[in-house]
Amino acid sequence: MYAIYSLLVYIFYTLFRKEPSQDDGQLLEPEPPQLVESISALQGERARLAEEIQGLRQELDEREKDKQQLAGSFHLQIQELKQQIEEREDELARLRTGMGVTDSEKRIHNLTVENEGLKQSLGVTQGLLQQLAAVSAQPSALLAKENEDLRGQVQRLEASLQQKLAQLAQLEGQVDALQWHKEEEARQLDERLCALQQALDAQLSRAPDVQVSWVWGRRVMHTHTQEARQLDERLCALQQALDAQLSRAPNVQYVTQTVEVESPSTLRSLAEAEERNRVLQEQLSSQGERCQRLTEQLQGSEEVAAGLRHKILAYEHEMAQLREQLLREISHLEAQKEEAVKEASECSEQHLDQLRQQFAGVRQRLAVLQPLLRSIRTDYGSLRGQVRSFSDFYEAALKEARQQMCSAISEVSEANQDLREKYQHEVLLRRKYHDQLVELKGNIRVLCRLKPVTEAEQQASEASVAVSTEPGSESSVTTSYKGKERTFELDKVFLPQATQEEVFLEIEPLVLSCLNGYNVCIFAYGQTGSGKTYTMEGVPDDPGINQRALEVLYREMEAKQGLCKYAVSLSLVEIYNEVIRDLLGKDPQERLDIKLNPDGSGQLHVPGLTCVEVQGFREIKKMLALGKRNRATHCTNMNERSSRSHALLTITITGTDLATGTKTSGKLNLVDLAGSERVWKSGAQGERLKEAQSINKSLLALGEVIQALRAKQPHVPFRNSKLTYLLQDSLGRGNKTVMMVQISPLQRDVGETVCSLKFAQRVCKVELGPAARRVDPSGPGEA
Ligand SMILES: Nc1ncnc2c1ncn2[C@@H]1O[C@H](COP(=O)(O)OP(=O)(O)OP(=O)(O)O)[C@@H](O)[C@H]1O
Known part of the structure; x- marks a missing residue:
C-alpha cells in the first residue's frame, strides 16, 4: 500500500x-x-x-x-x-x-x-x-x-x-x-x-x-x-x-503554430510603432490641411484670372464698339469733308467770279484814276513847297510870339510886383484902419448881456422882470429898483434872445488883433447864475467866446499860412481864495505864485505854470476839457466852486512875418470871474466869509485898477489881487479889454443887477486909448 x-x-x-522546467515559466502567460x-x-x-x-x-x-x-x-x-x-x-x-x-x-x-x-x-x-x-x-x-x-x-x-x-x-x-x-x-x-x-x-x-x-x-x-x-x-x-x-x-503564412511567448521589448516596440503611427497620422492631416489651403488659393487665383478674363472680354467688346463708332464717325466726317470741299470749291469759284468782276471794275477805275493821280502828284508837289515855306513862316511866327510872350510875362511880373506892393500897402492900411476902428470903439469895451428867463423861472412866483431895454437903442438898459428907474449906457446891450455867434461877432476884431501883437483881455462879470460861464465856455452844441475865439484865430492863421508863421501856447489857471492853481499841471492842488521874469524883461512870470504848445484847434479843445476835469476833480461842488473862483485861460500867439521877418507876440486872456454878489454883506461866516472876502478883494482890486487907469495915475495897483496882477500886461495902457457884464432880468436879482451895471458904468469911463469915449452926462453916477 x-x-x-x-x-x-x-x-x-x-x-x-518537469513541466515548469520545460516551459520555463512562459506557459503561464x-x-x-x-x-x-x-x-x-x-x-x-x-x-x-x-x-x-x-x-x-x-x-x-x-x-x-x-x-x-x-x-x-x-x-x-x-x-x-x-x-x-x-x-x-x-x-x-x-x-x-x-x-x-x-x-x-x-x-x-x-x-x-x-x-x-x-x-x-x-x-x-x-x-x-x-x-x-x-x-x-x-x-x-x-x-x-x-x-x-x-x-x-x-x-x-x-x-x-x-x-x-x-x-x-x-x-x-x-x-x-x-x-x-x-x-x-x-x-x-x-x-x-x-x-x-x-x-x-x-x-x-x-x-x-x-x-x-x-x-x-x-x-x-x-x-x-x-x-x-x-x-x-x-x-x-x-x-x-x-x-x-x-x-x-x-x-x-510561415507562422503555422501558436506563439505562446511575447517579450516586453516587443510590446514596447509595438507601442512605439503605434506612437509613430499617430504622429504620421497627424502629419498626414496637416499635409491635408495645407493641400486644402493651396487648393483654396488656387481657386482664388483662378477666380481672379476669370474676373480679369471677363474684364478683358468686356474691354475688347467695348473697344470693338468704339472702333465701329469711330469708323462710322470717320466715314461721316469724310462725307462732311467732301461736302465742305465741294461747297468751298463752289464758293471759291463764285468768289473768283466776283473778284474777276471787281478786278475789271478796278481796272476801269484805275484807268480813270491815273490822270487824277497825276494831278494829285502835281498838287502834292506844290503843297510840299507850300509846307516848306510854311515851316519857315511858322518858325518866324513862333519866334515873334515867344518874344511877345516874354515881354508880356515881364510886363505881368512887373504888374504883379506892383500889385504885391499895393497888397502889402493895403494890408498895412487894413491893419491901421482895424486898429483905428478898435480905438474908435474904445480900448475898453463894456458889453451887457441879459440872461433869458427860463421856463422854470417863468412859472415861479418871483418871475417878474425888473430890467428893460429901449427899442431902437442897442446900448442902454433900464432897471427898476426900489421904485426908481435907472438907465445905464454901455457900449452894447445884448437882448436875452441874442445868440452866441452874435455876441462873438461883436468882439471878433479884438480877438483877431492878438495876431498883430496886441494883448487882449475879455472877462465876464456878473452875479452867480447870470450866464458868465455860458457866455465864455458855452455848451457843447453852442460853444461860447473861448472856443469861437480860438477857432477864428486858427482860421486866420491858416489863411495867412504863406505869409506868417505862428506858434500858439496855452495855460489855464484857477484863482480861488487868492491862490493860483494850474489846471493843466500834474498837481492842480499845487499853489503857484507870480514873480518877475528873471530874464530882466520886466515881464511877469508864474514859476511852475504849465504852458502847452498846441499845434491845432483840436488839441486846444482837449486841453480845455482836461482843465475842466481838473477843476471838477478837486472840488466837491463844481457849481459852487465855479461861482467862487476865477478861471483864466491865456493864449499866447507868437507870429513871424515870413516876408519881413518881423516878430509879434499877442496874448488873449479869457476870464470867467467869480460871482459878484454881495455875500459878504449878508453876514456870512467861516469859509463862505473867506471866499466872499477873496472875491470882493479881487473884484475891488479890478475896480481900483480900472479907476487908476481911468485917472491916468502913474501908479496902477495891479498887485492888490492875484487876478489883477496876472492880468497886468493885458489890462494896461495900449491893450484891449472887453468886459461882458451878465445880468439877470428877474425882479429877485435886481439888486445885484444894479450893482453889476454900476461897475460896468465905472469901467466905461476909463480911457485907455487915444479915442476917448463919450459918456452921456444924464446917465447914473457912480455907486
Ligand atoms: N444866454 C443864455 N441862453 C440860454 N441859457 C443861458 C444863457 N445864459 C445863462 N444860461 C443858463 O443859465 C444857467 C446859469 O448860467 P451860468 O452857469 O453860465 O452862470 P454863471 O454866471 O457862470 O454862474 P456861476 O457864477 O455860478 O458860474 C446855465 O444853465 C446856463 O445854461
Whole structure:
C-alpha cells in the first residue's frame, strides 16, 4: 500500500517538476494571438501608409503640374494683357495723330483710362503670380522635408518589422519544439499509464488493502488525463488561430503554430510603432490641411484670372464698339469733308467770279484814276513847297510870339510886383484902419448881456422882470429898483434872445488883433447864475467866446499860412481864495505864485505854470476839457466852486512875418470871474466869509485898477489881487479889454443887477486909448 502511494507521489512529483522546467515559466502567460494581431496590424498599417505616401506623392506631382499650368496661364494672360495694352497704345497713337475731333479725344481719354486700368490689372496679376510662386515654393520645401521624414520613418518601421519577423521565426521554432515535446510527453504518459495499469492490476490481484491507494491513484490519473485533454484543446485552438492568421495575412503564412511567448521589448516596440503611427497620422492631416489651403488659393487665383478674363472680354467688346463708332464717325466726317470741299470749291469759284468782276471794275477805275493821280502828284508837289515855306513862316511866327510872350510875362511880373506892393500897402492900411476902428470903439469895451428867463423861472412866483431895454437903442438898459428907474449906457446891450455867434461877432476884431501883437483881455462879470460861464465856455452844441475865439484865430492863421508863421501856447489857471492853481499841471492842488521874469524883461512870470504848445484847434479843445476835469476833480461842488473862483485861460500867439521877418507876440486872456454878489454883506461866516472876502478883494482890486487907469495915475495897483496882477500886461495902457457884464432880468436879482451895471458904468469911463469915449452926462453916477 505504502509502495503504491509512494509510486503515485513520485509520478505526480515527476510530472509537476518537469513541466515548469520545460516551459520555463512562459506557459503561464501564453498570448501569441495578440502578438500576431499586432504584427499583422502593423503590416496593414505599413501598407496603408505606403499607399498614402504614394497617393500624396501623386497628389503633389499633380499640384506641381497644376501650379506650372497656372503659372503658364498667368504668363499667357500677362502676355495677352501686355499685347492688348500695346494695341491700345498704338490705337491711341493712331487716334492722336488722326483727326482732332472732340469725340475722338474723348475716346482717347477713355482708352487712356482703360489702358491705365489694364495696366493696374496686369500689376495685380503679376503680384498674384509672385504670391503664388512664393506660397507654392514654401509648401513644396516643407512637403519634401516631410516626405523625407516619412521615408525615414517607413524605413525605420520596415527595419522594426524585419526584427519582428525574425523574432516570429524564432518563436515558430520554439513552438515546433514545444509541440514535439508535448507529443513526446503524452506518449510517455500513455506508456506510463499502461505500465501503471498493469502494475495496478497486478497489485489488485495481489492484495485487497491496496484498493484505497488504487482509487486515489485512479483519481490522480483522471486528473492528469483531463489536464492532458485541456492541453490538447488549447493546442487545437492555437492551431486554429494560427490557421486563421495565416489565411488573413499572406506575409505571415510561415507562422503555422501558436506563439505562446511575447517579450516586453516587443510590446514596447509595438507601442512605439503605434506612437509613430499617430504622429504620421497627424502629419498626414496637416499635409491635408495645407493641400486644402493651396487648393483654396488656387481657386482664388483662378477666380481672379476669370474676373480679369471677363474684364478683358468686356474691354475688347467695348473697344470693338468704339472702333465701329469711330469708323462710322470717320466715314461721316469724310462725307462732311467732301461736302465742305465741294461747297468751298463752289464758293471759291463764285468768289473768283466776283473778284474777276471787281478786278475789271478796278481796272476801269484805275484807268480813270491815273490822270487824277497825276494831278494829285502835281498838287502834292506844290503843297510840299507850300509846307516848306510854311515851316519857315511858322518858325518866324513862333519866334515873334515867344518874344511877345516874354515881354508880356515881364510886363505881368512887373504888374504883379506892383500889385504885391499895393497888397502889402493895403494890408498895412487894413491893419491901421482895424486898429483905428478898435480905438474908435474904445480900448475898453463894456458889453451887457441879459440872461433869458427860463421856463422854470417863468412859472415861479418871483418871475417878474425888473430890467428893460429901449427899442431902437442897442446900448442902454433900464432897471427898476426900489421904485426908481435907472438907465445905464454901455457900449452894447445884448437882448436875452441874442445868440452866441452874435455876441462873438461883436468882439471878433479884438480877438483877431492878438495876431498883430496886441494883448487882449475879455472877462465876464456878473452875479452867480447870470450866464458868465455860458457866455465864455458855452455848451457843447453852442460853444461860447473861448472856443469861437480860438477857432477864428486858427482860421486866420491858416489863411495867412504863406505869409506868417505862428506858434500858439496855452495855460489855464484857477484863482480861488487868492491862490493860483494850474489846471493843466500834474498837481492842480499845487499853489503857484507870480514873480518877475528873471530874464530882466520886466515881464511877469508864474514859476511852475504849465504852458502847452498846441499845434491845432483840436488839441486846444482837449486841453480845455482836461482843465475842466481838473477843476471838477478837486472840488466837491463844481457849481459852487465855479461861482467862487476865477478861471483864466491865456493864449499866447507868437507870429513871424515870413516876408519881413518881423516878430509879434499877442496874448488873449479869457476870464470867467467869480460871482459878484454881495455875500459878504449878508453876514456870512467861516469859509463862505473867506471866499466872499477873496472875491470882493479881487473884484475891488479890478475896480481900483480900472479907476487908476481911468485917472491916468502913474501908479496902477495891479498887485492888490492875484487876478489883477496876472492880468497886468493885458489890462494896461495900449491893450484891449472887453468886459461882458451878465445880468439877470428877474425882479429877485435886481439888486445885484444894479450893482453889476454900476461897475460896468465905472469901467466905461476909463480911457485907455487915444479915442476917448463919450459918456452921456444924464446917465447914473457912480455907486
Ligand atoms: N444866454 C443864455 N441862453 C440860454 N441859457 C443861458 C444863457 N445864459 C445863462 N444860461 C443858463 O443859465 C444857467 C446859469 O448860467 P451860468 O452857469 O453860465 O452862470 P454863471 O454866471 O457862470 O454862474 P456861476 O457864477 O455860478 O458860474 C446855465 O444853465 C446856463 O445854461
